[in-house]
Amino acid sequence: MSAAGPRPVSIFDVAKRAGVSHQTVSRVINDAPMVADATRARVKAAIADLGYRPNRSARTLAGGAVRSVTVFTFDTSLYGTAETLRGIEDAASAAGFTVLISVLDPEQTYTEGDILARLSHDGAPAIVIAHDETTTQARRVLRNAQPGAVVATGDDQLGREPDAADWLVPLDDRAVAKRATKYLLSMGHRTVHYLAMPGKARRQDGWAEALAEAGVEPPEVVQSGWTIGSAAEAAAGLVADSEVTAIMCGNDDLAFGVLHAAHRAGRGIPGDLSVIGCDDSPMAAYHVPGLTTMDLDFRGVGRSAFELLRHKLEGGPDPRPSWRSPELIVRETSGPPRH
Amino acid sequence: MSAAGPRPVSIFDVAKRAGVSHQTVSRVINDAPMVADATRARVKAAIADLGYRPNRSARTLAGGAVRSVTVFTFDTSLYGTAETLRGIEDAASAAGFTVLISVLDPEQTYTEGDILARLSHDGAPAIVIAHDETTTQARRVLRNAQPGAVVATGDDQLGREPDAADWLVPLDDRAVAKRATKYLLSMGHRTVHYLAMPGKARRQDGWAEALAEAGVEPPEVVQSGWTIGSAAEAAAGLVADSEVTAIMCGNDDLAFGVLHAAHRAGRGIPGDLSVIGCDDSPMAAYHVPGLTTMDLDFRGVGRSAFELLRHKLEGGPDPRPSWRSPELIVRETSGPPRH
DNA sequence: GTATCAACCGTGAGCGCTAACATTTCCTCG
DNA sequence: CGAGGAAATGTTAGCGCTCACGGTTGATAC
Numbered sequence: 253m254s255a256a257g258p259r260p261v262s263i264f265d266v267a268k269r270a271g272v273s274h275q276t277v278s279r280v281i282n283d284a285p286m287v288a289d290a291t292r293a294r295v296k297a298a299i300a301d302l303g304y305r306p307n308r309s310a311r312t313l314a315g316g317a318v319r320s321v322t323v324f325t326f327d328t329s330l331y332g333t334a335e336t337l338r339g340i341e342d343a344a345s346a347a348g349f350t351v352l353i354s355v356l357d358p359e360q361t362y363t364e365g366d367i368l369a370r371l372s373h374d375g376a377p378a379i380v381i382a383h384d385e386t387t388t389q390a391r392r393v394l395r396n397a398q399p400g401a402v403v404a405t406g407d408d409q410l411g412r413e414p415d416a417a418d419w420l421v422p423l424d425d426r427a428v429a430k431r432a433t434k435y436l437l438s439m440g441h442r443t444v445h446y447l448a449m450p451g452k453a454r455r456q457d458g459w460a461e462a463l464a465e466a467g468v469e470p471p472e473v474v475q476s477g478w479t480i481g482s483a484a485e486a487a488a489g490l491v492a493d494s495e496v497t498a499i500m501c502g503n504d505d506l507a508f509g510v511l512h513a514a515h516r517a518g519r520g521i522p523g524d525l526s527v528i529g530c531d532d533s534p535m536a537a538y539h540v541p542g543l544t545t546m547d548l549d550f551r552g553v554g555r556s557a558f559e560l561l562r563h564k565l566e567g568g569p570d571p572r573p574s575w576r577s578p579e580l581i582v583r584e585t586s587g588p589p590r591h
Numbered sequence: 592m593s594a595a596g597p598r599p600v601s602i603f604d605v606a607k608r609a610g611v612s613h614q615t616v617s618r619v620i621n622d623a624p625m626v627a628d629a630t631r632a633r634v635k636a637a638i639a640d641l642g643y644r645p646n647r648s649a650r651t652l653a654g655g656a657v658r659s660v661t662v663f664t665f666d667t668s669l670y671g672t673a674e675t676l677r678g679i680e681d682a683a684s685a686a687g688f689t690v691l692i693s694v695l696d697p698e699q700t701y702t703e704g705d706i707l708a709r710l711s712h713d714g715a716p717a718i719v720i721a722h723d724e725t726t727t728q729a730r731r732v733l734r735n736a737q738p739g740a741v742v743a744t745g746d747d748q749l750g751r752e753p754d755a756a757d758w759l760v761p762l763d764d765r766a767v768a769k770r771a772t773k774y775l776l777s778m779g780h781r782t783v784h785y786l787a788m789p790g791k792a793r794r795q796d797g798w799a800e801a802l803a804e805a806g807v808e809p810p811e812v813v814q815s816g817w818t819i820g821s822a823a824e825a826a827a828g829l830v831a832d833s834e835v836t837a838i839m840c841g842n843d844d845l846a847f848g849v850l851h852a853a854h855r856a857g858r859g860i861p862g863d864l865s866v867i868g869c870d871d872s873p874m875a876a877y878h879v880p881g882l883t884t885m886d887l888d889f890r891g892v893g894r895s896a897f898e899l900l901r902h903k904l905e906g907g908p909d910p911r912p913s914w915r916s917p918e919l920i921v922r923e924t925s926g927p928p929r930h
Numbered sequence: 931g932t933a934t935c936a937a938c939c940g941t942g943a944g945c946g947c948t949a950a951c952a953t954t955t956c957c958t959c960g
Numbered sequence: 961c962g963a964g965g966a967a968a969t970g971t972t973a974g975c976g977c978t979c980a981c982g983g984t985t986g987a988t989a990c
Contacts, residue, residue: 260713262946273970278948286968303704307712309648310946313975317948328677334668341667341694350711352691355680365642372689373646373976374599480877505873512877534844535874538819538851601976612940617978625938649976652945712946933990940983945976953970960963 261302270298281306282316308350312373318401318565320350321558322371324390325381326358330478331533332503332550336381336405339554347562356386358450367393375401377565379557382406384451395419403561405553407454419564421557421573428546428578429458432500432528434466435580440588441498441526443468447487447510448475449502455530459500476506483509491517497525497589504529504536504545511539511585522587532581542583549576600641609637620645621655647689651712657740657904659689660897661710663729664720665697669817670872671842671889675720675744678893686901695725697789706732714740716904718896721745723790734758742900744892746793758903760896760912767885767917768797771839771867773805774919779927780837780865782807786815786826786849788841794869798839815845822848830856836864836928843868843875843884850878850924861926871920881922888915 263281267274272291279287280295287295298304312318321344325333337353344351354370356362367390371378375398380391382404394402405421416422436444446459456473463470476486483506490496491514501507507529511521519525521541529536529545536543552575559571602620606613611630618626619634626634637643651657660683664672676692683690693709695701706729710717714737719730721743733741744760755761775783785798795812802809815825822845829835830853840846846868850860858864860880868875868884875882891914898910 259945264946274946275948275971276969279969282948288968291968305704305708305710305713307652307946309652309712310975311948313646313648313652313945313977314947315949315975328667328680329670329673331668334673338667338694341692345694350691350693350709352689353680354689355677355684365644369644370689371644373648374644480873484877508874508877512879515879534819535847538823538847540851540854540879598975603976613976614941614978615939618939621978627938630938646976649945650978652947653976653978654945655978931990934988936985936987938983938985941981943979943981945978947975949973949975951970951972953968955966955968957966958964960961 260307261304262307263304265302266295266298266304269302270295318377319348320352320372320376321561322352322354322376322378323381324354324356324367324370324378324387324394326356326384326387327478328353328355330383331505332383332531332548333381335550336554336557339551339556340379340558341554342551343555343558347558349558349562356390358384358386360386362386362389364393364397368397374398377401377561378403379561380404380406381554386451388451400564401561403557403564405557407452419560421553421560421575423548423553424578425452425454426458426461428530428548429455429500430462431458431578431580432530432546433459433462435582436498436500436526436528436586437462437466437468439498439526439586442589443471444498444500445471445490445496446473447483447490447499447501447506448473449478449506450475452502455502476502476509478505480505480509480512483507484513485509487513488517491519491525494519494524498528498586499525500528500530502530504531504533504543507543507545507585508535508539511543521585523590526586526589528586536581536583541585544583544586545581547576547579547581549578552576599646600643601646602643604641605634605637605643608641609634657716658687659691659711659715660900661691661693661715661717662720663693663695663706663709663717663726663733665695665723665726666817667692667694669722670844671722671870671887672720674889675893675896678890678895679718679897680893681890682894682897686897688897688901695729697723697725699725701725701728703732703736707736713737716740716900717742718900719743719745720893725790727790739903740900742896742903744896746791758899760892760899760914762887762892763917764791764793765797765800767869767887768794768839769801770797770917770919771869771885772798772801774921775837775839775865775867775925776801776805776807778837778865778925781928782810783837783839784810784829784835785812786822786829786838786840786845787812788815788817788845791841794841815841815848817844819844819848819851822846823852824848826852827856830858830864833858833863837867837925838864839867839869841869843870843872843882846882846884846924847874847878850882860924862929865925865928867925875920876922880924883922883925884920886915886918886920888917891915 263274263277266277382388382391391404476483487510532547602613602616605616721727721730730743815822826849871886
């Protein structure tokens, strides 16, 4: 009834009811010490009676502890971002934080002001799930504007960005891609082709690195969009080429696209062509044939990102990063080439 | 720099710089009339110079127009909810609204207080993406507490809930499931089995209704969880039974699980078994074989939900609901039964 | 030249809360 | 038994903004 009804109950109403000052009520709802048990109980009863609920705007305005995070991301319906978001949400709500999301459109360019304007206020804490150009730019902007209140996940750029450990939960995409490529190479493939999604340069780097170490000249990268459909289209040429025996894909969705294209082209999997994905999305295990891929713990990364942010905000012991490390999962889309 | 730096620039700083009162600045940032063009320009210049950005907390506290929505949902990584969320986000950010998300855990039960506490303040506008028990309960709680500021999407319960049109963007799951079932029946199947996901009773109703109209006794419903894996497991018995020639699934993910189980059981698709999903997720078109399913415009539903909420908040002309109506998409997992 | 009325702009209060400090109470100890 | 001090509570100010006014212009009308 409160929407249209009378003014919602405030801290003063509770105070009056409990026969204390409003500040005491504030202490109770903030679990502050220095309140007698009896008083605390009385206040809590009053809160329950009146159905009081604190007003977050007032709280943040008054300069109390921050209790919200803005998450910048670029597409909530992709497996990786959705899972990361979920991880952030889990950790955040457990800690009593509100999470706001701000979805950036990869097609659009944003000015610094555009991005900062999406924060609820100047200096508001933020997490950036940076998996493409646009979000990487957001990461840069936020990091410049308010280094104390930003954390990011995504493309590992360790070594290029200063103090990355303080504010970045890296996925080490390079190592992941390298591992996958090496595996394919180890199966006896002469070379491995790469189907790239937009703005994930580090995975491509890892692939190139693995090839370089094996002494093979990397073939031309084939560029795809983010959707299964775009991958199927982009890979049409690749799968038609009988010289191509192994393709590594930027993520699982792209791999499904490739598999579809390969099927249409009549190429046998994995006899004629090995395909490997990345992310281990739920579909990977149930696709027929089962998709070989890299398991990435996005949810864990999201949780860790939140913990890191919280650490920056509130201090306390260094949070140990706690996500499963990436792991190769061999299923049925990969094998030795047929001679 | 504002996080650790000096106090962020406020409306007063801008006012001083522009040589006007703070109220005039407020007028400018709110696009209010009654400000001379010259003054407006001067203020805007000052805003740009100082890099001023309004503080949302202060704005909502001071009782201005509401500019945020809290979205209640139960799993941001499912296709349907992710897309709906995306639709809401699109519309909301276009309208200058902030979107907060609040993820409810289906395993958990929430008290009325728990749910209301997730609002940023008493009476804060909310959208509920109600696809299961928990979110449906949230919908009920919010609707009771603040009918003026709640809108929901999801399971159609028209006829049972009063004034549904005012606050519900229905998906008419019943009709969708009925359509799919009728299609299967029309292919010549004696009966259609149903693999249910948790808490989507209306789809089951539609299936039962279609069977009833065809004069066939509905077989026992098989219950699944939300994941592909749980579906594969739950459907194991069904696919092993050669009497079963058609299965309709609660959504596409479940259908993929069934397809997987069928493959393992050695049943031919669609010769031995027809499978139909629901949602037309991106994978449906690229799965081999292509999944027959119902196309649902979740994104449009999300957009409409936001528009409806905005209408309730700000008045104005009735928003025309504008989402594509559900459509049957026939691909390769369905066909007539083999005799 | 004065009343009239827009258009424009400023002043003060207050939203609900917390920080910082002031005050009271009550126990401990020499 | 009074000084000292900690625990418990109250008081005041102010966060950044909007609302509801009140004041000031300048053009127009008579």
